[in-house]
Amino acid sequence: MQMLIATRLTDGRVVFLTASHGWTESIDNGVAVDSIEAGDELLDIAQRAADIVDPYLIDVIDSESRRRPAVLREAIRAFGPSVPAASESLR
Amino acid sequence: MYRYDEFDSQLVADRIGQFRRQIAKRLGGELSEDQFKPLRLMNGLYLQLHAYMLRVNVPYGTLSSEQLRVFARIARKYDRGFGHFTTRQNIQFNWIKLEEVADLMEELAAVEVTSIQSSGNCIRNITADQYAGRAKDELVDPRPYCELLRQYSLLHPEFSYLPRKFKIAITGSPNDRAAVALHDIGMRMHVDSNGRPGFEVLVGGGQGRTPMIAQTIREWLDPNDVLAYVEAILRVYNTHGRRDNIHKARIKIIVNQLGIERFRELVETEWRQIRGGPLAVPQAEIDRLEAYFAPPPYRALKHQSLEVQRQAGTDTAFARWLDSNVVEHKMPGYAIVNVSLKPTGRVPGDLDADRMEAVADLADRFSFGELRVTHRQNLVLTDVEQQNLYELWQLLDGLELATPNVGRLTDIVSCPGLDYCSLANARSIPVAQALSRHFVDIDQLALVGDLTLNVSGCMNACGHHHVGNIGILGVLKRGEEYFQLTLGGSSDEHTALGQRLGPALAQPEVPVAIDAIVSTYLEIRRGDERFLETFRRVGIEPFKSAVYGSTDTRAVA
Numbered sequence A: 001m002q003m004l005i006a007t008r009l010t011d012g013r014v015v016f017l018t019a020s021h022g023w024t025e026s027i028d029n030g031v032a033v034d035s036i037e038a039g040d041e042l043l044d045i046a047q048r049a050a051d052i053v054d055p056y057l058i059d060v061i062d063s064e065s066r067r068r069p070a071v072l073r074e075a076i077r078a079f080g081p082s083v084p085a086a087s088e089s090l091r
Numbered sequence B: 001m002y003r004y005d006e007f008d009s010q011l012v013a014d015r016i017g018q019f020r021r022q023i024a025k026r027l028g029g030e031l032s033e034d035q036f037k038p039l040r041l042m043n044g045l046y047l048q049l050h051a052y053m054l055r056v057n058v059p060y061g062t063l064s065s066e067q068l069r070v071f072a073r074i075a076r077k078y079d080r081g082f083g084h085f086t087t088r089q090n091i092q093f094n095w096i097k098l099e100e101v102a103d104l105m106e107e108l109a110a111v112e113v114t115s116i117q118s119s120g121n122c123i124r125n126i127t128a129d130q131y132a133g134r135a136k137d138e139l140v141d142p143r144p145y146c147e148l149l150r151q152y153s154l155l156h157p158e159f160s161y162l163p164r165k166f167k168i169a170i171t172g173s174p175n176d177r178a179a180v181a182l183h184d185i186g187m188r189m190h191v192d193s194n195g196r197p198g199f200e201v202l203v204g205g206g207q208g209r210t211p212m213i214a215q216t217i218r219e220w221l222d223p224n225d226v227l228a229y230v231e232a233i234l235r236v237y238n239t240h241g242r243r244d245n246i247h248k249a250r251i252k253i254i255v256n257q258l259g260i261e262r263f264r265e266l267v268e269t270e271w272r273q274i275r276g277g278p279l280a281v282p283q284a285e286i287d288r289l290e291a292y293f294a295p296p297p298y299r300a301l302k303h304q305s306l307e308v309q310r311q312a313g314t315d316t317a318f319a320r321w322l323d324s325n326v327v328e329h330k331m332p333g334y335a336i337v338n339v340s341l342k343p344t345g346r347v348p349g350d351l352d353a354d355r356m357e358a359v360a361d362l363a364d365r366f367s368f369g370e371l372r373v374t375h376r377q378n379l380v381l382t383d384v385e386q387q388n389l390y391e392l393w394q395l396l397d398g399l400e401l402a403t404p405n406v407g408r409l410t411d412i413v414s415c416p417g418l419d420y421c422s423l424a425n426a427r428s429i430p431v432a433q434a435l436s437r438h439f440v441d442i443d444q445l446a447l448v449g450d451l452t453l454n455v456s457g458c459m460n461a462c463g464h465h466h467v468g469n470i471g472i473l474g475v476l477k478r479g480e481e482y483f484q485l486t487l488g489g490s491s492d493e494h495t496a497l498g499q500r501l502g503p504a505l506a507q508p509e510v511p512v513a514i515d516a517i518v519s520t521y522l523e524i525r526r527g528d529e530r531f532l533e534t535f536r537r538v539g540i541e542p543f544k545s546a547v548y549g550s551t552d553t554r555a556v557a
């Protein structure tokens, strides 16, 4: 399955395209598609959007627990750094 | 410290105003990302994996307590409460919003700090020895010349679109703590028989995917000529540097292709044409800049108060800290104190806002309000009275900033890697954390002694892995993170590039491998030989067999 990941222009946050062609920060609320054509369609929509930067398709896997990007880099984008922030780890 | 005059302030204010308008155009859709990207990069604003990242210059690593407090405020207000000190003596904020960045820059400008030219194909922050003006072994204070070059290079129209980024470093001490041989231009200051300072100029050093050690282009350059000579080098680079291939665009490639002799000829020809012209630096200008770096009002003290020795005698933890984190000062009765940003298990170089403020308070109380950022991602309090060391140590210890590991195995340099950086192959921070937790025994650290360990998350080498005594490079193999080890690198006056140890290792194998390397060193070292000295004596083989097992049957036979 594929999802469309992008960067929101105003704050640089990672977002996913939703079924209603909006954007969400949660991978669980984004739209996932099965076919190449449907993927191309997502890309097409994203490339016309002015409020995001650098849209591309990623492979995702639905497991029992939750949906995850197949590649580590995209998992880090989806779920945040794998290390705590200095301000968290110190408290 | 240097203080802005009206021109500096106006220039920075104008630039922020311009960038604010550019941001408005981008947000309003008038500028595309392709049009906007070079503009934001000129202002130090990157787009990383999770957010915009702003790199803020700390000119030649010199910082006031007031500026550090503003970093703390920015960390809280615009970021997630922390900042990351980098290997080029700067600070990066990881969670910045485009819509807020111009306001942030104005807050920085109020304390004379900018992010201009911290990215892009221009002259970057000039770096220097973190102990400049304080070190006992120093011949000349490089800071006035760093400031001269900073002013010269700021928004220089001819050098705002170089083939690639351009880095300059200066050391005024024969013990090179500024890694000058790894810069596009490196300068070593010397003093002639009449006590006049001058520069040995090196050119063509760099790390990244094609690491090269700089070569001397000129043995001696008068301070008067420094701008003209730098300009001559930049012009030759601007003309001959490659713009068709980003991997071949740094000056090191040109120096290497033309050869140092030919490159020198080109530079000297150019220099002869401009020497003594408007770029000549009059002594009055050097004097004017030097005045900004006048020593603080030191008290007349005797060297090494008895109290310090007594306390060190009874408190081994304090003695350890003195041994590794405190450096001799040129003024009697004073010391230079390194604040380790490498407590066990933490992210190297990261500091939260509360601690930034606490360190700023300590700088005010113990060090005339002055600090430095080191290229090994620590902070420095420049001028601490020796009799206050014990009290300062206790206070730093309470903040978990007194780990006695500066220059030791767990003083790990690490780039942000795949946790933040969009160019990364692998996560460097978790490797650094795992090693920091693995080598937690302070006695063992002291026993191992001086040993630098550097981790980069990709070939760009921001973690300077090529020149770590032990270097670790993150690579991607079939979608999995692996780590390539190198040994024998060094960034001091005997700069060397590390040699590859063998096949890359999976992350859990890295601490085991480093353990084997360190144990081998402890077994075979002679006397008080440092790791690097042992490595240079015996070569890579004993370490290779320790990590990968002996594959050389002749050695067994």
Ligand code: SF4
Residues within 6 Å of the ligand: B415, B416, B417, B418, B421, B422, B423, B424, B425, B456, B457, B458, B459, B460, B461, B462, B463
């Ligand atoms: S070395 Fe690579 S991963 Fe690390 S900060 Fe530099 S570009 Fe990013």
